[in-house]
Amino acid sequence: GENVEQHPSTLSVQEGDSAVIKCTYSDSASNYFPWYKQELGKRPQLIIDIRSNVGEKKDQRIAVTLNKTAKHFSLHITETQPEDSAVYFCAASRGSQGNLIFGKGTKLSVKP
Amino acid sequence: DGGITQSPKYLFRKEGQNVTLSCEQNLNHDAMYWYRQDPGQGLRLIYYSQIVNDFQKGDIAEGYSVSREKKESFPLTVTSAQKNPTAFYLCASSHGILYGYTFGSGTRLTVV
Numbered sequence: 632g633e634n635v636e637q638h639p640s641t642l643s644v645q646e647g648d649s650a651v652i653k654c655t656y657s658d659s660a661s662n663y664f665p666w667y668k669q670e671l672g673k674r675p676q677l678i679i680d681i682r683s684n685v686g687e688k689k690d691q692r693i694a695v696t697l698n699k700t701a702k703h704f705s706l707h708i709t710e711t712q713p714e715d716s717a718v719y720f721c722a723a724s725r726g727s728q729g730n731l732i733f734g735k736g737t738k739l740s741v742k743p
Numbered sequence: 744d745g746g747i748t749q750s751p752k753y754l755f756r757k758e759g760q761n762v763t764l765s766c767e768q769n770l771n772h773d774a775m776y777w778y779r780q781d782p783g784q785g786l787r788l789i790y791y792s793q794i795v796n797d798f799q800k801g802d803i804a805e806g807y808s809v810s811r812e813k814k815e816s817f818p819l820t821v822t823s824a825q826k827n828p829t830a831f832y833l834c835a836s837s838h839g840i841l842y843g844y845t846f847g848s849g850t851r852l853t854v855v
Contacts, residue, residue, distance in 0.1 A: 632802075640783075663841045674833065675786075677843040720785060729774060729793050729840040730801065735785035 633658040635723050637734025645742050650708045652719055652737045657702065660726035664697060664704045667720045669736075675720060679706070711741045746770040749834050749847035755855045756821065756828060764819045764850045766834035774839050775817035779803060780831040780849075789832075792817055793839065821852065829854050 637654045644650050656664075665680035681688045681695045681704065688695050694707040704723075708715055718738050722731040747768040756762045766775065774793045778786040788801030792811040806825025811817055817836075821828045831851050835844035 637785075665843045667844075674846040674848050675844075676846070680843050682841060724840065727840070728791075728799075730776060730788055730791045731844065732788075733778075733786040735783060 633661075633723075633725055633732050635721060635732045635734040637721050637737060639737060640735065641738045641740070643740045643742065644711050646711060646713060648711055650711055650715070650739055650741075652706045652721065652739075653703065654705070654721035654723075654734050655701075655703050656723040656732070658723065658726055658732070659702070661702075661723040663724035663731075664695070665722050665731070666695060666706050667722065667733075668717045669720065670717045678719075708739075711739075713741050713743050715739060716741045747834065747836055747845050747847040749832075749850050751850060752848065754850055754852045756852060757855060759823045761820055761822050762852065764821070764832055764834075764852070766817045766819065766847055767815055768817075768836045768845075768847075769815060770836055770845060771814075772836035772838055772845070773814070774837045775811065776835045776837075776844065777801075777807075777809065777817070777819045778833045778835065780833055786833065789819065828852055 635656045662683035667675035668678045669675040692709045697704040718736045721734040750765045776791040777789040790809040792798035808820045833849050834847040837844045
């Protein structure tokens with residue numbers, strides 16, 4: 632069946648460094664790729680998304696890149712801050728079914 | 744609270760008991776979803792509904808049931824057939840395909 636692989640599962644960086652999280656997907660029909668941030672005990676929040684007709688999207692310190700040929704997309708966070716510490720989930724749309732398949736998450740820790 | 748409300752926040756279930764988790768949204772979203780979150784497992788789809796009076800099974804529907812009688816409401820029943828129900832349950836809604844989800848704050852279900 633369809634799946635989304637996410638790496639790494641944990642990531643620790645120093646404040647001010649960059650962080651990169653990578654995901655691969657298996658469904659060729661996927662055309663929507665959102666990223667969610669979940670702080671401890673809270674609900675996941677959409678932070679950025681990209682559609683298949685775009686290769687890159689940026690929003691302040693956050694950027695997402697998409698390579699449809701390789702079925703690969705990545706989240707880039709620059710100038711990390713302690714408040715960026717959270718679990719990040721990537722997701723891919725499941726063909727025409729209108730729901731999302733999620734990766735297993737990356738726990739990002741930003742050390743002051 | 745973000746337009747989508749889940750209740751209760753904590754729920755305790757005895758063996759052999761059915762329990763119902765509430766999810767209500769006032770975002771005028773057509774689509775609603777139930778996901779289960781376990782540590783290290785990401786979010787797994789239980790059921791989803793793209794329109795009133797219609798719903799489909801997700802990846803782990805066994806032991807669960809839903810209804811969608813109103814656009815605003817999508818309750819989830821965890822039946823006694825679900826052998827490992829202890830988890831964090833997240834409800835979400837969206838405008839439909841190619842749109843991000845808005846999540847509720849979740850219900851933590853524990854079997855006692």
